[in-house]
Amino acid sequence: xxxxxxxxxxxxxxxxxxxxxxxxxxxxxxxxxxxxxxxxxxxxxxxxxxxxxxxxxxxxxxxxxxxxxxxxxxxxxxxxxxxxxxxxxxxxxxxxxxxxxxxxxxxxxxxxxxxxxxxxxxxxxxxxxxxxxxxxxxxxxxxxxxxxxxxxxxxxxxxxxxxxxxxxxxxxxxxxxxxxxxxxxxxxxxxxxxxxxxxxxxxxxxxxxxxxxxxxxxxxxxxxxxxxxxxxxxxxxxxxxxxxxxxxxxxxxxxxxxxxxxxxxxxxxxxxxxxxxxxxxxxx
Amino acid sequence: xxxxxxxxxxxxxxxxxxxxxxxxxxxxxxxxxxxxxxxxxxxxxxxxxxxxxxxxxxxxxxxxxxxxxxxxxxxxxxxxxxxxxxxxxxxxxxxxxxxxxxxxxxxxxxxxxxxxxxxxxxxxxxxxxxxxxxxxxxxxxxxxxxxxxxxxxxxxxxxxxxxxxxxxxxxxxxxxxxxxxxxxxxxxxxxxxxxxxxxxxxxxxxxxxxxxxxxxxxxxxxxxxxxxxxxxxxxxxxxxxxxxxxxxxxxxxxxxxxxxxxxxxxxxxxxxxxxxxxxxxxxxxxxxxxxxxxxxxxxxxxxxxxxxxxxxxxxxxxxxxxxxxx
Numbered sequence: 001x002x003x004x005x006x007x008x009x010x011x012x013x014x015x016x017x018x019x020x021x022x023x024x025x026x027x028x029x030x031x032x033x034x035x036x037x038x039x040x041x042x043x044x045x046x047x048x049x050x051x052x053x054x055x056x057x058x059x060x061x062x063x064x065x066x067x068x069x070x071x072x073x074x075x076x077x078x079x080x081x082x083x084x085x086x087x088x089x090x091x092x093x094x095x096x097x098x099x100x101x102x103x104x105x106x107x108x109x110x111x112x113x114x115x116x117x118x119x120x121x122x123x124x125x126x127x128x129x130x131x132x133x134x135x136x137x138x139x140x141x142x143x144x145x146x147x148x149x150x151x152x153x154x155x156x157x158x159x160x161x162x163x164x165x166x167x168x169x170x171x172x173x174x175x176x177x178x179x180x181x182x183x184x185x186x187x188x189x190x191x192x193x194x195x196x197x198x199x200x201x202x203x204x205x206x207x208x209x210x211x212x213x214x215x216x217x218x219x220x221x222x223x224x225x226x227x228x229x230x231x232x233x234x235x236x237x238x239x240x241x242x243x244x245x246x247x248x249x250x251x252x253x254x255x256x257x258x259x260x261x262x263x264x265x266x267x268x269x270x271x272x273x274x275x276x277x278x279x280x281x282x283x284x
Numbered sequence: 285x286x287x288x289x290x291x292x293x294x295x296x297x298x299x300x301x302x303x304x305x306x307x308x309x310x311x312x313x314x315x316x317x318x319x320x321x322x323x324x325x326x327x328x329x330x331x332x333x334x335x336x337x338x339x340x341x342x343x344x345x346x347x348x349x350x351x352x353x354x355x356x357x358x359x360x361x362x363x364x365x366x367x368x369x370x371x372x373x374x375x376x377x378x379x380x381x382x383x384x385x386x387x388x389x390x391x392x393x394x395x396x397x398x399x400x401x402x403x404x405x406x407x408x409x410x411x412x413x414x415x416x417x418x419x420x421x422x423x424x425x426x427x428x429x430x431x432x433x434x435x436x437x438x439x440x441x442x443x444x445x446x447x448x449x450x451x452x453x454x455x456x457x458x459x460x461x462x463x464x465x466x467x468x469x470x471x472x473x474x475x476x477x478x479x480x481x482x483x484x485x486x487x488x489x490x491x492x493x494x495x496x497x498x499x500x501x502x503x504x505x506x507x508x509x510x511x512x513x514x515x516x517x518x519x520x521x522x523x524x525x526x527x528x529x530x531x532x533x534x535x536x537x538x539x540x541x542x543x544x545x546x547x548x549x550x551x552x553x554x555x556x557x558x559x560x561x562x563x564x565x566x567x568x569x570x571x572x573x574x575x576x577x578x579x580x581x582x583x584x585x586x587x588x589x590x591x592x593x594x595x596x597x598x599x600x601x602x603x604x605x606x607x608x609x610x
Binding site for chain 1: 324325327328329331332334335336338339341342343345346347349350353402405406409410412413415418420421422423424425426427428429430431432433434435437438439441442444446447449452483486487488491492495537540541544545546547550551564565568569572573578581582585586588589592595596599600
């Protein structure tokens with residue numbers, strides 16, 4: 001190996017490392033790139049079998065975005081998604097912090113069973129509960145209202161936030177809290193003044209994931225809310241831009257682009273939080 | 285004055301078992317929140333209560349309701365009556381349900397297999413990459429973050445019968461000379477659904493396994509190397525055993541979420557063609573909501589529950605124990 005010329009040794013990672021990684025990156029990014037490109041193509045180009053599909057060949061159009069704005073409730077869906085996601089995430093982070101603290105720190109009868117219960121509900125998929133939940137939502141008089149989502153999203157967000165924050169709180173040395181308590185703080189004060197400031201990254205992480213999970217939610221939003229103007233973005237784009245046999249592909253892609261945009265922006269700024277949140281559940 | 289203060293000194297045990305003495309502040313006072321939060325247990329219950337009642341009312345109660353529905357002939361707008369195990373009996377003799385069962389096994393097994401193998405390969409690559417590290421990791425993780433219902437729309441467009449970019453490429457490369465019916469053909473539809481699930485789930489595997497790889501102490505590799513182990517020997521004898529607990533957790537988590545998948549199948553195929561891509565979630569949706577047979581629909585979705593329990597059991601018993609070396 002040492003006899004190999006220097007340029008070869010230097011360029012070896014290109015062949016053994018970067019070239020094999022390239023297909024994975026292309027596989028991950030191509031659909032998203034294609035979504036973006038499609039949303040700016042004219043219909044003439046979209047529905048021409050002979051045009052090269054990989055780039056925009058015959059001029060950029062904003063027609064699909066105009067169709068979204070003018071002919072659908074798109075911006076209502078956007079605002080609905082935003083309101084539901086912010087409300088559900090705020091509720092879930094607060095409940096998650098409150099529940100995670102005793103589970104991580106205090107000894108109390110039933111702690112272990114409650115921990116297991118949290119873990120089980122963390123793993124309950126929405127597709128197991130959407131039928132009975134729609135009955136519950138009905139009885140509460142919340143069907144066809146955004147409140148149905150604000151109330152039901154925490155069922156999967158609270159276990160997630162609790163689990164994540166529990167792991168996070170355990171990494172904070174408890175001595176600093178004990179000092180505060182000797183100085184006369186009670187548990188609530190220690191939690192708010194001592195532990196939370198140290199655990200800010202964990203809280204941000206929980207909030208980011210809660211927001212992302214709510215924004216991306218599809219099944220509950222599809223089942224609980226049916227008036228077109230009250231839909232969330234994921235459901236609205238899917239169900240209102242396919243009319244019978246007519247598919248507004250340009251509009252669908254434009255909606256998918258704007259619908260992915262806030263999440264991608266948050267993601268670019270908080271990549272490390274996403275990575276740590278993703279691995280926290282599995283590695284801890 | 286001094287004496288009364290001493291009398292009010294409170295002793296309490298810290299978590300380490302030390303006894304600490306605290307002189308409560310404040311003077312003769314009304315009961316405030318801080319007084320309620322005195323003992324650890326009452327603090328704990330107060331803090332846990334909101335989450336507990338939420339989960340009791342919106343998870344445990346609906347679950348019980350679901351069990352009741354599955355034992356009844358409830359329909360939309362009709363509470364129905366108890367009919368025992370009829371729904372389950374009818375399902376187990378229904379060809380559509382048996383097809384759904386088979387689809388679920390095929391879908392989950394293949395998607396999990398693909399995600400495990402390629403997730404491991406990708407994790408090993410990401411582990412060694414030093415240049416553009418953040419950029420590459422960020423790019424690879426993206427499909428997991430973007431809303432699935434929306435990203436599946438673009439896959440639908442990519443598999444569209446007439447204007448499919450996949451077919452266009454294959455024709456341009458002269459691999460095929462006709463359009464491949466990705467979604468109308470039952471087997472290709474299953475392939476497509478598995479492909480999209482793999483696309484979305486691969487980042488979770490790769491990034492989590494990467495975290496597992498990073499946690500392996502470098503000394504172990506050096507020791508193996510000095511014992512004469514080559515790259516392949518190091519992989520099988522150092523990497524695999526040490527990454528196994530993480531791998532097990534990832535596979536367990538993914539088993540549930542792959543099996544319970546709704547979004548991808550519903551958007552891409554709606555369970556068709558000819559029910560060949562129905563999974564428990566989409567079939568339960570079709571039965572319970574679209575044809576209004578809530579009892580049958582609930583029975584279908586409950587088939588997810590034993591698998592959920594099995595995963596929780598394995599996770600809590602086996603995986604937890606094997607990782608206590610931390």
